[in-house]
Amino acid sequence: MNLKQLAKELNLSISTVSKALDDSHEISEKTKSKVLEAASKHNYTPNPYASGLRKKRxxxxxxxxxxxxxxxxxxxxxxxxxxxxxxxxxxxxxxxxxxxxxxxxxxxxxxxxxxxxxxxxxxxxxxxxxxxxxxxxxxxxxxxxxxxxxxxxxxxxxxNDFESGYLSAKHLIENGCKRPMFLSFSECLTMCENRANGFLAALDDFKISSNEIVPIMYCSRKEEESYKQIQDLCNSNDRPDGIVASVEKLAMQLYLVCQDSAVSIPNDLKVVAFSTVEIAPILNPSLTTITQSxxxxxxxxxxxxxxxxxxxxxxxxxxxxxxxxxxxxxxxxxxxx
Amino acid sequence: MNLKQLAKELNLSISTVSKALDDSHEISEKTKSKVLEAASKHNYTPNPYASGLRKKRxxxxxxxxxxxxxxxxxxxxxxxxxxxxxxxxxxxxxxxxxxxxxxxxxxxxxxxxxxxxxxxxxxxxxxxxxxxxxxxxxxxxxxxxxxxxxxxxxxxxxxNDFESGYLSAKHLIENGCKRPMFLSFSECLTMCENRANGFLAALDDFKISSNEIVPIMYCSRKEEESYKQIQDLCNSNDRPDGIVASVEKLAMQLYLVCQDSAVSIPNDLKVVAFSTVEIAPILNPSLTTITQSxxxxxxxxxxxxxxxxxxxxxxxxxxxxxxxxxxxxxxxxxxxx
DNA sequence: ATTATTTGCGAAACCGATTTCGTAATTTTA
DNA sequence: TAAAATTACGAAATCGGTTTCGCAAATAAT
CATH class of the missing domain: 3.40.50.2300 (Response regulator)
Structure with missing residues (x-):
């Protein structure tokens, strides 16, 4: 069913029918109601491609x-x-x-x-x-x-990525972490870098020295690789005592690693994650989050x-x-x- | 940039350009390459609404x-x-x-x-x-x-909803549950009913009597209401000792309730959930699932x-x-x- | 009563492509 | 060499709407 058929059935012109359906002031109420009735009887709706083409919308x-x-x-x-x-x-x-x-x-x-x-x-x-x-x-x-x-x-x-990064580090430090680390998802993403920079700023403010190495680990975007990275980190001698995961996925992997490697959260390692996951409360243990709206x-x-x-x-x-x-x-x- | 402009610039007709872009055999190779070059120079791609209208695709x-x-x-x-x-x-x-x-x-x-x-x-x-x-x-x-x-x-x-429902009940029973219950998401959904029926069939086969009441709870689709229902269930005197959650959301709510109400999984209550959640292993405790592909x-x-x-x-x-x-x-x- | 305005509608252009068909030039076949 | 077929292209119809414009009839203004 298209305009032409509808117009023929109503003994009206195509333009009149089109305008009636558009509730144009040019068309009388009587005609409009006739058109609307016929249109709804036939389940007529304008073809989106035709109308999109003409209206450029x-x-x-x-x-x-x-x-x-x-x-x-x-x-x-x-x-x-x-x-x-x-x-x-x-x-x-x-x-x-x-x-x-x-x-x-x-x-x-x-x-x-x-x-x-x-x-x-x-x-x-x-x-x-x-x-x-x-x-x-x-x-x-x-x-x-x-x-x-x-x-x-x-x-x-x-x-507020920078502030949130700052806050997450501050929170770890205030809960006793001496060597917190930031797991970054990408060095390209400003979002991620802002979170990392906030994190570093807090370390600076709280005089957590990081003379030798920058406490940021750039994780691979391939799941197996990042899992391996996190695994190595958790099993290394200088394992951090606090971690900020810049995205949800990394936090989940971290939890998996800790479970497999028998690293106890929060005793051995405290964790904050940027995450919107609604099940954070029922994780083992429940996960401290920076939750975005x-x-x-x-x-x-x-x-x-x-x-x-x-x-x-x-x-x-x-x-x-x-x-x-x-x-x-x-x-x-x-x-x- | 549209076909008309492109045709004018190439001193060709619209139809020739269109056919050249479509790699039509009607057009000579020489013309085709000229057209393709000009098209890519101007980043030309056909307007999807015009082409959709004409091709009806x-x-x-x-x-x-x-x-x-x-x-x-x-x-x-x-x-x-x-x-x-x-x-x-x-x-x-x-x-x-x-x-x-x-x-x-x-x-x-x-x-x-x-x-x-x-x-x-x-x-x-x-x-x-x-x-x-x-x-x-x-x-x-x-x-x-x-x-x-x-x-x-x-x-x-x-x-295979029926078999999975059966299997989930069987699994609960084999692990010692005497009064398993099924949390249904909707009595309209065949999918849900199949899971429930499989569940009931297993109860039958394993001679778990359910003379008085049907061990199925139909949960509200409003989150607050279903939470309340589950809460009431877990705090009632005849709390089940096993639960199959027909959808992921209900399992998450059940976990929350159990945590709030100090019901211990799996000691007080065993749980199986239909769920694809990849974090099932890191829940507290890790969640037994029927996982769909x-x-x-x-x-x-x-x-x-x-x-x-x-x-x-x-x-x-x-x-x-x-x-x-x-x-x-x-x-x-x-x-x- | 005459002119101006408004009302209600239709014809036709248009959006930007695709596709059918016609045709001149070229090539092949008889 | 004449007829047939092929090649390479263009004109125009088409898809199904929207929108501009024109116009007769009805109404309002002077």
Missing amino acids: SNTIGVIIPEVADNFFSLAINGIQSIAENKGYHLLIYLSHDKYENERRIVEDCANGRVDGVLISISAETISAEHLLRLQKENVPLVFFDRALDDFEAAKVLT AFEMGRVAAENLFKGIESKNFNLNQQVVVIPSKLIKRQSTSRYK | SNTIGVIIPEVADNFFSLAINGIQSIAENKGYHLLIYLSHDKYENERRIVEDCANGRVDGVLISISAETISAEHLLRLQKENVPLVFFDRALDDFEAAKVLT AFEMGRVAAENLFKGIESKNFNLNQQVVVIPSKLIKRQSTSRYK
């Missing part, structure tokens, strides 16, 4: 994330979806799997009118904004969330994106929002078990 | 799931995406939040040509296939995965959907695949702690 936004099987990102998608649903927008989800080349290809795909805007959390390999320039050239609004490019002017929704970050990112989509004279690129994370203390950092 | 599939913040579904999405990426397809993700009305609206949205096919895991409220008939009428291929409608002929990718289920569902999309004389609706789940024994069901 897709009612679709692209969401580019590294992974979907990750608490933070799936919660963020929920936040994004809650806004998109209200606006009658559709969500195209793309996974970069933390590879720059995938991300580049995806962005390319988003630049040809398929979507009205893009929400992105960049891959751990992304260091240049070259691929994103294309979006700007095509006037596709863009909002970063969580993982952004530092030197690229664009709308962003971030969390993932849903809220997704929600705000989507809200700002829609502002950018809907009003051309809204300076989207100036919008940088910081949504603070919270330290939630649990047993993995308690002084005594 | 969207290169997009719709994925309708209850939730994304759920291990099973996010892993399934990974499986789906792995296939879609190969085929150059895009993924529209829709969340029903386990509400029938949402699902109905979403399916409606998928029936007007927006997608070339649909993968669905139905909401916990869905009992009728009325909304899905629309898809069949419009010839939109459909594949269920995990949660399907029993009395509706369509392609499905399922797991979520990625694989998504992958196979997508593969079959594409067969249905690509060849019209492939009888998609006959395709019912069962991918078995595995019982992984851990401490939550061990006989002695």
Whole structure:
């Protein structure tokens, strides 16, 4: 069923039917109701490709994330979806799997009118904004969330990574750690570096000397490799007595290693993790977390994106929002078990 | 940049350029290479809405799931995406939040040509296939995965729910449980009922009498309510000594309740959960699971959907695949702690 | 009563591709 | 060498809507 058939059945012109469905003031109420009735009888809805082509609007936004099987990102998608649903927008989800080349290809795909805007959390390999320039050239609004490019002017929704890094180190030190260490997920990600720098700043402030080595371990992004790294760390002679895991995945691996290697948390090792996992309380032992407002970050990112989509004279690129994370203390950092 | 501009720049007709980009045999190699060069110089890609309209193909599939913040579904999405990426397809993700009305609206949205096919895991409220008939009428291929409608002929990718339910009860009984109970997520979902029926069959086979009451608790889908239900169950006089959680979420709540109520797993209560959660080993205590092959289920569902999309004389609706789940024994069901 | 405005609708252009069909030039076949 | 077939391309129709513009009839203003 399309407009032409509907028009024929109603003995009206195509344009009249189209305008009636659009509730145009040009059409009389009587005609409108006749049209609406016929349309609903036939379950008519406009073909999205025809209408998208003519209106140059897709009612679709692209969401580019590294992974979907990750608490933070799936919660963020929920936040994004809650806004998109209200606006009658559709969500195209793309996974970069933390590879720059995938991300580049995806962005390319988003630049040809398929979507009205893009929400992105960049891959751990992304260091240049070259691929994103294309979006700007095509006037596709863009909002970063969580993982952004530092030197690229664009709308962003971030969390207070530096402060949280600082706070996590402070918390470990205050609970007796003398040799805390930071497990970084990527040296490319500003997000990760900010957390690490906050961590280092706290060590400095609290006079935890780190003359010889920088207490940061850069973990591989391959699961088996990072597991091995963490295993070696936990079994080495100078095992740290406190660890901050920069992302959830590393904390989970750390727990697994400690269980296998009979390292006792928090007695031998205290752990803080950046994580949104709702089961932190029922881990063994319960996990102290820096918890981001993932849903809220997704929600705000989507809200700002829609502002950018809907009003051309809204300076989207100036919008940088910081949504603070919270330290939630649990047993993995308690002084005594 | 569009075809018209490109054609003008090359002094060729629009149709020639279009055919050259399509590598048509009608066009000479010399012309093709000129066209390709100019196209790549300008980063030209065809407008998806124009091409979708004309070709009546969207290169997009719709994925309708209850939730994304759920291990099973996010892993399934990974499986789906792995296939879609190969085929150059895009993924529209829709969340029903386990509400029938949402699902109905979403399916409606998928029936007007927006997608070339649909993968669905139905909401916990869905009992009728009325909304899905629309898809069949419009010839939109459909594949269920995990949660399907029993009395509706369509392609499905399922797991062995009955056997797994049986196995979980058997496992509890063999480890000493005398009064096991099944926590059901929904009495509408065939998936859930199959698990429950398998559970009951084992009780029967092992002569666990349940004369008075059926050992199944139907939990609310509202988190606070189900928490309260589980709390009441664990604090009641006739607390069961074994529990099978039909979905992951209920197992997590059960763990929380037990921790708050000082019920010791596995001493006071043994627990098996249908769950894909990769952190089951590091829970307190580690959780015995019936683990579905979520990625694989998504992958196979997508593969079959594409067969249905690509060849019209492939009888998609006959395709019912069962991918078995595995019982992984851990401490939550061990006989002695 | 005449002119101006508003109302309600239809014809046709348009969005940007794909695809059918026609045709001149070239090559092959008889 | 004439007829047939092939090659390489362009004109135009088409997909299914939206939007601009024109116009007759009805209503309002002068």
